[in-house]
Amino acid sequence: MSSTFLALRRRPEFREGARDMLGITLGISAWGLVTGVAMIKSGLSLPLALMMSLTVFAGSSQLAALPLLAAGAPLWVLWATAFCVNLRFVIFSAQWRFYLGHLPRRWRLFTGYFAADLNYVAFMRRYPEPKPADEPALAYFWGGVALNWSAWQVPSIAGILLADRVPTEWGLGFAGVLALLGLTYSLLSDRKSWISAGVAGCAAVASYALPLKLNIVVAIAAAVAMGLLLDHWMPDARKPEEAVK
Structure with missing residues (x-):
């Protein structure tokens, strides 16, 4: 596996993938730094925070889980929230299989850990035709992944290690909201995603009074439901033979 990765790293597409993520x-x-600080401020120990950053590698589910941990929410609420927040990866995976389904299972499992939202967006823009990824496409994928993973983990770990020195009055929570808004805007690429995001926002506000931050779960469920409905009502303008490739 390491020799294959080194071979991909030497290709110009690897640098192109990293450049597109830059x-x-x-x-x-910014999001990683805020999440790292938030983990410690929420009461997690240093080892647990480091383990969460390195193993979960999903900032939205981490930020959704932290208020629940601080509030002492039941474990089933925590799991249900993380599950709902990460449901989008099921949709991403359904599309990834056209590109990565031909790889050995160990490679697919390894790739699944790194396949994040923005890597998906960048890769689909570069390779819109759903077909098995050749060596240049895989090099592009891993170039974006290498930069994305490092850009998250390094600030996140720095935030964990320096959290005790960061005053609460700095307003890092608001900085995290701004970082999330910037990332969200980059994902809103068509009318369907804008409508789903609007429905999620309205649902979150309407259910704000629910305990244990359950309005987050309601907003995610509403967005997923609206996305599925829009996919049914407004299918992509692709030829039938292209949709099954």
């Missing part, structure tokens, strides 16, 4: 790494890094 423009959005500032938002990713």
Whole structure:
């Protein structure tokens, strides 16, 4: 596996993938820093926070889980929230299989850990035709992944290690909201995503009074439901033979 990765790293597409991710790494890094600080401020120990950052590698579910941990929410609420927040990866995976389904299972499992939202967006823009990824496409994928993973983990770990020195009055929570808004805007690429985001926002506000931050779960469920309905009502304008490739 390591020799294959080194071979991909030498290809020019690897550098192209990293370059395409470079423009959005500032938002990713800000989000990672805020999440690292938030983990410690929420009461997690240093080892647990480091383990969560390295193993979960999903900032939105981490930020959704932290208020629940601080509030002493039941474990089923925590799991249900994380599950709902990460449902989008099921949709991403359904599309990834056209590109990565031919790889050995160990490679697919390894790739699944790194396949994040913005890597998906950048890759689909570069390779819109759903077909098995060749070596240049895989090199592009891993170039974006390498930068995205580093841009998240380095600031996140820095936030964990320096959290005790960061005053609460700095307003890092608001900085995290701004970082999330910037990343969200980059994902709103068509009318369907804008409508789904609007429905999620309205649902979150309407259910704000629910305990244990359950309005987050309601907003996610509403957005997913609206996205599925829009996919049914407004199918992509692709030829039938292209949709089944």
